[in-house]
Amino acid sequence: MTFTVRPLSPATxxxxxxxxxxxxxxxxxxxxxxxxxxxxxxxxxxxxNRSGKERRVREGRAHAALVYDGADCVGWxxxxxAAELPRIKHRRAYEAGDPVLPDWRITCFFVHRAHRRTxxxxxxxxxxxxxxxxxxxxxxxxxxxxxxxxxxxASFLHNGTLAMFESRxxxxxRRLGKNHWxxxxxxxxxx
Numbered sequence: 001m002t003f004t005v006r007p008l009s010p011a012t013x014x015x016x017x018x019x020x021x022x023x024x025x026x027x028x029x030x031x032x033x034x035x036x037x038x039x040x041x042x043x044x045x046x047x048x049n050r051s052g053k054e055r056r057v058r059e060g061r062a063h064a065a066l067v068y069d070g071a072d073c074v075g076w077x078x079x080x081x082a083a084e085l086p087r088i089k090h091r092r093a094y095e096a097g098d099p100v101l102p103d104w105r106i107t108c109f110f111v112h113r114a115h116r117r118t119x120x121x122x123x124x125x126x127x128x129x130x131x132x133x134x135x136x137x138x139x140x141x142x143x144x145x146x147x148x149x150x151x152x153x154a155s156f157l158h159n160g161t162l163a164m165f166e167s168r169x170x171x172x173x174r175r176l177g178k179n180h181w182x183x184x185x186x187x188x189x190x191x
Contacts, residue, residue: 003120005127008064008076013057015073016066017050019112025049026110027158032064032078035085035107065127067111067120075111077124077160079104079132079140089143089159090176097174102184103138108158121160125168129187137189142170143180 006012020026029046031053033039038052056062063080066073078085082101088094106128111120132140146162162172162181170183 003074003123004068005065005123005130006068007127007131008057008062008066010058012066012073013054015068016057016064016076017054019073019075019110020050023110023113032062032076032108032110035078035087035105036062037086039087063128063131065124065131067123067127069115069120072112074115075109075120075124077106077121077128078108079106079128081105082141090180093176094143094182097182099182102141104132104140104187106140106142106160109160110158122164125160125164129168132187133190137187139184140170140187141173141182141184143176143182145179146181148179 008016020031025031025046029049030040031046031049033049033053036052036056040049053062061084063084064076064078067075081103082105085105085107088105088107106125109121109124129140132138142159142165144160144162144165159180162183165183168185170185173182173184175181
């Protein structure tokens, strides 16, 4: 399939919101807020998460590469500076390694249920890397899942797969938890 990718912005917010609403707020009403400082939780309603995300987008404090199939937004990859996305999975294990914070993090992917396993996540990762380059580049880090040849439900691969990242030049740093790795690469600004 041929997809186009556009950055999340006030202009593309309605497309993003339509996809999230079609999937009941994504992961229990998260609205892709879990990795932001505000986080999500029992005290936050899906509507509060929606409002928080929209506010961040309007203020330029939320980044994502939105993937389109024609006019329809069918998925995304969330990325941003480490300070924009401080809440990560396996945080205690991550911080135990005394890490040097990256310039950018890629924290999650979401793909429309009817478009899973069609290359949307790959297109989103490529789009995120292009947008990071456009924004100045630097060290990019993520914590994808090592599927180790096994089958994992696509709905649980919110961090993407290790193989997808390695195919784009990311290298393994250290293991986090049972199936996740810290991976990193440097993205250069286009000349």
